[in-house]
Amino acid sequence: MAENLVTVIFNYVDYKNQIKSKQLPKHIAVIMDGNGRWAKQKGLLRTIGHEKGSRAVREVVEASAELGLKYLTLYAFSTENWRRPKYEVDTLMKLLVSSLRKEIHRLQDNDIKLNAIGNLELLPSKVLDELLEVIESTKNNSRMILTLALSYGSREELVHVMKEIANNVKNNIISPEKIDETIINQHLYTQNLPDVDLLIRTSGEQRISNFLLWQIAYAELYFTDTLWPDFSKEELYLALYSYQNRERRFGKTSDQLSKQ
Ligand code: FPP
Numbered sequence: 001m002a003e004n005l006v007t008v009i010f011n012y013v014d015y016k017n018q019i020k021s022k023q024l025p026k027h028i029a030v031i032m033d034g035n036g037r038w039a040k041q042k043g044l045l046r047t048i049g050h051e052k053g054s055r056a057v058r059e060v061v062e063a064s065a066e067l068g069l070k071y072l073t074l075y076a077f078s079t080e081n082w083r084r085p086k087y088e089v090d091t092l093m094k095l096l097v098s099s100l101r102k103e104i105h106r107l108q109d110n111d112i113k114l115n116a117i118g119n120l121e122l123l124p125s126k127v128l129d130e131l132l133e134v135i136e137s138t139k140n141n142s143r144m145i146l147t148l149a150l151s152y153g154s155r156e157e158l159v160h161v162m163k164e165i166a167n168n169v170k171n172n173i174i175s176p177e178k179i180d181e182t183i184i185n186q187h188l189y190t191q192n193l194p195d196v197d198l199l200i201r202t203s204g205e206q207r208i209s210n211f212l213l214w215q216i217a218y219a220e221l222y223f224t225d226t227l228w229p230d231f232s233k234e235e236l237y238l239a240l241y242s243y244q245n246r247e248r249r250f251g252k253t254s255d256q257l258s259k260q
Contacts, residue, residue, distance in 0.1 A: 034203030
């Protein structure tokens with residue numbers, strides 16, 4: 001009964017029209033989860049779930065650009081995902097290459113710049129070459145920055161940052177007293193991106209799974225039971241509606257905020 005009511009409300013409320021364009025989050029990050037379960041529920045191979053997942057990627061990228069979002073970051077492959085069965089990893093890599101090839105024109109037409117974060121050296125050369133080619137050919141686009149987190153893990157990123165800073169200290173490029181949040185930000189893979197404002201995770205899991213741990217310090221978290229292949233533009237509007245109806249205090253009190 002409760003579920004039916006939610007479905008009814010969801011179908012009849014036009015969330016898109018309620019989104020305030022002046023209060024959009026600058027940066028949305030998404031943990032796209034549930035491709036495997038989506039496939040299993042339908043008696044299909046997990047890899048079909050990933051294929052359907054790439055359709056949801058297209059829909060969300062399109063909706064984000066239409067709304068005027070500036071930064072969208074998608075967790076497409078984690079450092080831990082390398083431990084999956086070889087067949088699944090190979091399929092995901094092939095899917096990435098074919099999606100990049102297919103989407104390059106759409107990215108150009110929509111003035112979207114592609115970016116990637118992660119330990120990219122671990123990617124097969126075919127994937128890396130294709131990725132670098134699309135990054136190069138979209139580098140002058142400016143409507144929205146679409147970042148794919150590939151072979152990404154936040155702890156690996158932080159280790160990389162610490163090694164770089166330690167080397168700079170060793171080589172007298174910086175003194176330890178000068179290390180602050182700005183310096184750390186400058187060494188993250190996300191150095192050109194603002195902090196995440198809204199983190200969305202699909203599939204009912206409520207955890208962060210080693211994604212952008214530093215960058216989500218003040219992000220609003222939004223969890224939905226929807227499995228990633230079923231995530232649609234409407235679901236994105238609903239997440240934005242929820243975000244815009246929260247109070248972000250950044251450590252201050254409500255009273256302080258209302259006086260600002
Ligand atoms: C999580 O579902 C999803 C992934 C590990 C991969 C995400 C990849 C895509 C959405 C497809 C292609 C991406 C791009 C950018 C074109 P899961 O397999 O962990 O699902 P489960 O938890 O139900 O097993």
